[in-house]
Amino acid sequence: QQQVKQSPQSLIVQKGGISIINCAYENTAFDYFPWYQQFPGKGPALLIAIRPDVSEKKEGRFTISFNKSAKQFSLHIMDSQPGDSATYFCAARKAAGNKLTFGGGTRVLVKP
Amino acid sequence: DTAVSQTPKYLVTQMGNDKSIKCEQNLGHDTMYWYKQDSKKFLKIMFSYNNKELIINETVPNRFSPKSPDKAHLNLHINSLELGDSAVYFCASSSPGQGDGELFFGEGSRLTVL
Numbered sequence A: 001q002q003q004v005k006q007s008p009q010s011l012i013v014q015k016g017g018i019s020i021i022n023c024a025y026e027n028t029a030f031d032y033f034p035w036y037q038q039f040p041g042k043g044p045a046l047l048i049a050i051r052p053d054v055s056e057k058k059e060g061r062f063t064i065s066f067n068k069s070a071k072q073f074s075l076h077i078m079d080s081q082p083g084d085s086a087t088y089f090c091a092a093r094k095a096a097g098n099k100l101t102f103g104g105g106t107r108v109l110v111k112p
Numbered sequence B: 001d002t003a004v005s006q007t008p009k010y011l012v013t014q015m016g017n018d019k020s021i022k023c024e025q026n027l028g029h030d031t032m033y034w035y036k037q038d039s040k041k042f043l044k045i046m047f048s049y050n051n052k053e054l055i056i057n058e059t060v061p062n063r064f065s066p067k068s069p070d071k072a073h074l075n076l077h078i079n080s081l082e083l084g085d086s087a088v089y090f091c092a093s094s095s096p097g098q099g100d101g102e103l104f105f106g107e108g109s110r111l112t113v114l
Helices: none
Strands: A003-007 A010-014 A018-023 A034-038 A045-052 A056-059 A061-069 A072-077 A088-091 A107-110 B006-008 B010-013 B018-023 B030-036 B043-050 B054-057 B063-070 B073-078 B087-094 B107-114
Touching: A003 A088, A003 A107, A010 A018, A010 B043, A018 A088, A018 A107, A034 A061, A034 B087, A045 A061, A045 A072, A045 B010, A045 B087, B006 B087, B010 B018, B018 B030, B018 B087, B018 B107, B030 B073, B043 B063
Parallel strands: A010 A107, B010 B107
Antiparallel strands: A003 A018, A018 A072, A034 A045, A034 A088, A056 A061, A061 A072, A088 A107, B006 B018, B018 B073, B030 B043, B030 B087, B043 B054, B063 B073, B087 B107
């Protein structure tokens, strides 16, 4: 049973465009929702994270939108750049120290 | 200066062999993890140790045996390697008491079983 479902699997966007990745979760006990960015040959690295008491969080060109009632959250990458080309993972976790459950990943390609 | 370091980065071996992957973190974290990333990029937790004590063991075959000699090290030993063990194995660490307990990942160890 996949507790965090992520879509789309891949995404191609033109430079300057908006990349949108969606995730849905099932476990209402989750209280921490991070997004990780992974470049080829590297480990995932935290990009931005949100807690369910906030509906939106923005850091630079990256924004998380969170809908608690729908159990969905999404990552928006504004003004996408070729350097943003990477695989993005959403994840969810209960209290700190518990396992982080990842979505299936979205491969984003930003064309110049 | 590497925060979470794994060795080796690449490992090619024959079926049936035994191999180990080592991990060290210099972040002062007390919790360490092993994640497996398959060919479709799916990341799945295998084990978690807190201060040398096993706290998460996710239905992993007992051919996989983690060992934590101290809280800065978590090694993974795999016996009788199978083709399906081919994957990238990531070590990670966190400190649940610090902020949101962010996970810091190593660069991965790509295991290829022939």
